[in-house]
Amino acid sequence: MTEITGKAAVVTGGGSGIGMGLAKELARQGASVAVADILLDNAKKVADEINAAGGKAVAIHCDVCERSSIKQLKAEANAALGPVQLLFANAGATSFDPLMEMSDDDVDWIIQVNLMGVMNTTRAFLPDMIAAGDGHIVATASMAGLLPGWIPVHVPYSAAKAGIIGFMMNLGLELKQHNVHTTSYCPGGVASGMKANNSRYRPARFGGPSEAELQITDASFKHNDLAFFSPEAVAPMVLRAVRNNRAFVFDHPDQRRYFRETYSDVVEACYDDADAYEREQGTPAANPEGAKLIGAE
Template sequence: MNEPLSGQVAVITGGARGIGRGIALTLARAGADILIADLLEEPMRETAKEIQALGRRASTLKVDVTRAEAHADMVAQALGQLGGLDILVNCAGVITIRPVEELSEQDWDFVMNVNAKGTFLGCKAALAHMKAKGRGRIINVASIAGKEGFPNLAHYSASKFAVVGFTNALAKEVARDGITVNAICPGIVRTYMWDRLADEWKTEGESVEDSWARHQLTLIPQGRAQTPEDMGRMALFFATMDNVTGQSVNVDGGFTFH
């Protein structure tokens, strides 16, 4: 059995469901032990059981990614319970949907704090250990909305543009330390977020399911949605490549080209 990540430990924020769960299971199948850091306790436990069923160790920790001390606890648990920290995946993310004129400071701060600040704090917490070890893989989950703006999502796009820029800058800072830093930019993935968007963007008389189908057909050249497992395979690519860093790669069925 090919297990390129055998003996490695991956920490995944937002790993309880959706894209984070897809990444967690893919890395576990490749041999990694997994720490899931999330706020959703029951989904965390269920995903941990799935990882253990694959023969890997799994640990869970309730984490608010907007707090620096929570990230310190996350790193400490990875080291204490699983014996290391080789791969960090910053996947925790939130969304609200409003035009700028109706956007409150609270909306702005909520989205920016989780999506952008949470990514920064996760990276900062992991760097000392990875530098001391002389090796590490950091994978940030951005979005195609981090490369192209979308109406009523200006704050979300801003947070994901920030993740893309931060990823590139940090990669250059730590390039001589054996640490790579890359970002995945998912396209349309059927998660809780996209269910909300399909509901928000449905036309008169259209169901959420109809809206979901229409967006796949009209926005994606391949005509089909991407999956959490697609994002997992890209994460595995980044986790196993020594000479790929500073990149933000779209996994979007041809939706965007930059």
């Protein structure tokens, strides 16, 4: 079980949306919080609200697309709060454009902020957790990563979020011996304000910020009955999963049917095909030398 009270936490993308909800709930449950965001004014507003309510928070600028910025975040968080034992790698961006209509900068930004931002933030804070033998890392993935065929016109985003899930699951195996846990949070519909604010978070090296509103076409949603919860409503669900050391946390239990459509139906059918092939053709002979690569010395 992961304790929250009395711990120091970092939340990237903490100035708005899901990150804001997580930062406030962490403080409500007794953690001190470094609210990190590429828009410092947003982070300051959240930190001020936490402090006014009797909690402890600091606002820190961070662009998770830059390793140097993440290192600076760690230095400032440690100076203000001490060793960080709870990391919420939440910063992200999205797009709903067809792949071949996206520029190189579009694709690079989505992959860099969503996947590499999580990986590099984790790499910065993980050594201290391993040394302490205590810690928990939460990465905000998406149902679009768990079920990549669920939302069309979402290719780089789905790829990045699926990458987060693979990263966190494999890292969890690596960290068992160190008492450090990992959780992938897969939001299924949260009113985060991303539609209006997404372009404001874009770093200069990927074209820079703008006030353009995110365009979402009808083709992006197979189902139009999606309920959107508030960040404040989902944050306690996430922290409950953290306390229980869950590998995943979902916020829409009714979406179980999409999981079944994707895996129980599609994947099971593929295994049925593999079984049928072996019945017809026989099981392929195993390589007598095991996993040795053909032609390897």
